[in-house]
Amino acid sequence: MLKLRFVAVLFVSVVIVAALSGSTATVSAGVTAATDVVSISPSGVTVGVAHPVTVTFAGRIADRTAAENSIEITSPKRPAGNFTWLNDNVLQWNPSEFWPAHSTIALSVGDAKTNFQTGGATVGVADISAHTFTVSMDGEVMREMPASMGKYGFATPVGSFTALEKQSVVIMDSRTIGIPLDDPEGYKLTVYDAVRVTWGGVYVHGAPWSTGSQGYENVSHGCINLSPDNADWYYNTVRIGDPIIVQA
Numbered sequence: 001m002l003k004l005r006f007v008a009v010l011f012v013s014v015v016i017v018a019a020l021s022g023s024t025a026t027v028s029a030g031v032t033a034a035t036d037v038v039s040i041s042p043s044g045v046t047v048g049v050a051h052p053v054t055v056t057f058a059g060r061i062a063d064r065t066a067a068e069n070s071i072e073i074t075s076p077k078r079p080a081g082n083f084t085w086l087n088d089n090v091l092q093w094n095p096s097e098f099w100p101a102h103s104t105i106a107l108s109v110g111d112a113k114t115n116f117q118t119g120g121a122t123v124g125v126a127d128i129s130a131h132t133f134t135v136s137m138d139g140e141v142m143r144e145m146p147a148s149m150g151k152y153g154f155a156t157p158v159g160s161f162t163a164l165e166k167q168s169v170v171i172m173d174s175r176t177i178g179i180p181l182d183d184p185e186g187y188k189l190t191v192y193d194a195v196r197v198t199w200g201g202v203y204v205h206g207a208p209w210s211t212g213s214q215g216y217e218n219v220s221h222g223c224i225n226l227s228p229d230n231a232d233w234y235y236n237t238v239r240i241g242d243p244i245i246v247q248a
Helices: 012-021 063-068 228-238
Strands: 003-006 026-028 038-041 053-056 071-074 079-086 088-095 102-111 114-120 123-125 133-135 141-145 158-163 165-173 186-197 203-206 224-226 243-247
Touching: 038 114, 053 071, 063 071, 063 088, 079 141, 114 141, 133 228, 141 228, 186 228, 203 228, 224 228
Parallel strands: 003 071, 123 243, 203 224
Antiparallel strands: 038 053, 053 088, 071 102, 079 088, 102 114, 123 133, 133 141, 158 243, 165 186, 186 203
């Protein structure tokens, strides 16, 4: 269970292991203890209020519960969240509530310590049926934009996501999702101001070819289409880790 504290907490078991074994505590070949930390992310940067915490250990972790218990988060607020193991040595904690905006969050795993900052609570809400993408900052609506989402057969996924990365230019090729270029649904497009929503290829991006449909109908292959001006504004406003909510 993740332990959240307003002050630093020392785990006796971790202190004992560190004292006996130094900074590396190998319990068996290829299996490392929770004190063997390669990296903690985010670190020393300002991120969005839904950004996860990712801890990479030096090797395979046999006792996952001990690893989870070794993580300390010091925050002005106690956000709820849950653990996900991305593989045998990478642990992610995903907040199910937002971090407090404009705050410093301290992280520690054994002897490894760092911190990160949160920016404003910049939340993007894509409304599929209303054909809009609305962005608020700290509870105040900054811009409501006409949008076009996924058409029939290529639905935009509904749920809560985060801005995963920002790419000023992306080549979108239908062959990457199994659609040949000579298929009626085939495409190869150069896209600007792209904010990734899912690793499966859903983005918020500029789409000058669909501006006539934005605000009226959904014609994309799953992405959230905005006009070039609106996409540029969002690209320059959003941070990695900012929430993106897609609702039907």
